[in-house]
Amino acid sequence: MNSRSKQNEALPPDIAVDQNGDLATRIHPEPPHPYRSAFARDGARILHARAFRRLAGKTQVFSRLARNLPGDHSRSRLTHTLEVAQISRTLAAALGLNRELAEALALAHDIGHPPFGHAGEKALDTALRQHGLGFDHNLHALRIVTWFEERYPAWRGLNLTLAVREGIVKHSRDYSSATHPELAPYFLDLRPPLEAQMIDLADEIAYLTADFDDGLDSGILTVQGVCQHVPLFRRFYDEVTAQYPHALSKQAIYETLNRMLNALVTDLIEEVRNRVAAIGATTLDDIRRAPNRIAALSPAMEAERAAAKSYLYTHFYNSPGMEEEHERAAQVVQGLFAALMADPTLLPADHQSQIPSEGLARTVADYIAGMTDSYIEQLWLRHCQS
Ligand code: MG
Numbered sequence: 418m419n420s421r422s423k424q425n426e427a428l429p430p431d432i433a434v435d436q437n438g439d440l441a442t443r444i445h446p447e448p449p450h451p452y453r454s455a456f457a458r459d460g461a462r463i464l465h466a467r468a469f470r471r472l473a474g475k476t477q478v479f480s481r482l483a484r485n486l487p488g489d490h491s492r493s494r495l496t497h498t499l500e501v502a503q504i505s506r507t508l509a510a511a512l513g514l515n516r517e518l519a520e521a522l523a524l525a526h527d528i529g530h531p532p533f534g535h536a537g538e539k540a541l542d543t544a545l546r547q548h549g550l551g552f553d554h555n556l557h558a559l560r561i562v563t564w565f566e567e568r569y570p571a572w573r574g575l576n577l578t579l580a581v582r583e584g585i586v587k588h589s590r591d592y593s594s595a596t597h598p599e600l601a602p603y604f605l606d607l608r609p610p611l612e613a614q615m616i617d618l619a620d621e622i623a624y625l626t627a628d629f630d631d632g633l634d635s636g637i638l639t640v641q642g643v644c645q646h647v648p649l650f651r652r653f654y655d656e657v658t659a660q661y662p663h664a665l666s667k668q669a670i671y672e673t674l675n676r677m678l679n680a681l682v683t684d685l686i687e688e689v690r691n692r693v694a695a696i697g698a699t700t701l702d703d704i705r706r707a708p709n710r711i712a713a714l715s716p717a718m719e720a721e722r723a724a725a726k727s728y729l730y731t732h733f734y735n736s737p738g739m740e741e742e743h744e745r746a747a748q749v750v751q752g753l754f755a756a757l758m759a760d761p762t763l764l765p766a767d768h769q770s771q772i773p774s775e776g777l778a779r780t781v782a783d784y785i786a787g788m789t790d791s792y793i794e795q796l797w798l799r800h801c802q803s
Contacts, residue, residue: 427513429699434515434610440580445572455578460521462575468528468561472498474789476534478628480742481790487635492627494527500627501526504619511686519612522584526616529558531786532793533746540750541782548778557786558585584613607705614712618685625725626678632733633670647728649721653677684718749793752801757781763800
């Protein structure tokens with residue numbers, strides 16, 4: 418077999434999630450659509466949700482507050498999500514997995530993120546811990562799609578398929594039924610389908626390459642520094658500058674990142690194929706019962722990815738200017754949380770009505786988690802700084 422045909426080789430067809438099987442069922446049964454699959458409809462439901470639109474105003478790395486933006490084209494959580502969806506479609510197509518399911522899962526993967534990125538998530542979690550609770554963006558995403566979105570007169574939530582709900586819960590980590598009995602319907606003792614396993618890696622690949630782009634563009638990272646410490650980048654940068662010695666700096670960087678992204682995706686596709694073959698899996702059930710998740714980069718590429726990510730942590734995410742942003746994010750989130758706890762009449766009526774069933778702390782967290790960066794800033798100025 419030549420390498421080209423090997424590159425196009427799909428996995429055994431029964432490994433892909435069946436769009437007419439049990440995983441395509443919904444909590445409230447609905448008749449099939451005449452020309453759209455259940456998973457295509459789920460992707461559309463997520464795309465049209467209010468929580469999805471708010472991703473445009475949420476931090477990916479840089480907060481969306483105008484005074485903090487280093488430029489006009491750094492990623493928001495929405496454009497990051499669209500990049501993850503593009504990579505997920507490519508992965509699913511190359512491996513013969515269910516593309517529409519992979520796309521729906523990618524579109525939903527960050528829908529539970531609060532304002533101000535991971536700093537906001539940490540601050541919200543810290544605030545909730547004082548009330549014996551915690552914040553987890555996967556579980557919050559499940560609450561959004563099963564409860565908060567109110568688009569249909571017949572039920573609350575988006576009434577998504579079981580496969581999409583399971584993928585939302587399990588795309589990045591495993592939960593145990595001992596600590597999360599409410600997640601029992603999601604096959605907690607089994608591995609998720611490959612479509613869901615791939616999302617976490619598509620996410621990693623998307624933000625790794627995008628964050629070098631945004632980090633270099635902002636001036637926080639320098640090409641010299643990155644080349645010196647990140648072999649994965651250096652390898653392709655040397656290749657590109659040898660091939661195009663007169664390229665503009667930004668063209669050389671884009672071309673380097675394109676090649677890096679392609680290398681990561683290609684490695685992942687090949688590694689998944691190898692791992693599936695190694696355990697002799699031919700059905701989704703084999704994937705579910707495998708001792709570990711199958712989706713992974715090869716060990717050599719994984720080591721390069723981890724080194725690149727650790728460079729980003731030290732020199733970009735936790736660089737001095739960014740640390741200030743994180744402290745400010747924590748101050749805003751925790752300040753507003755305290756103000757709303759002290760005076761719940763500041764909550765909108767539809768949130769106040771949740772207090773009897775959800776408790777005040779969870780209701781306040783739900784309200785804050787939905788906000789964009791600029792909306793929480795406005796409320797913080799109004800309620801905490803006047
Ligand atoms: Mg993400």
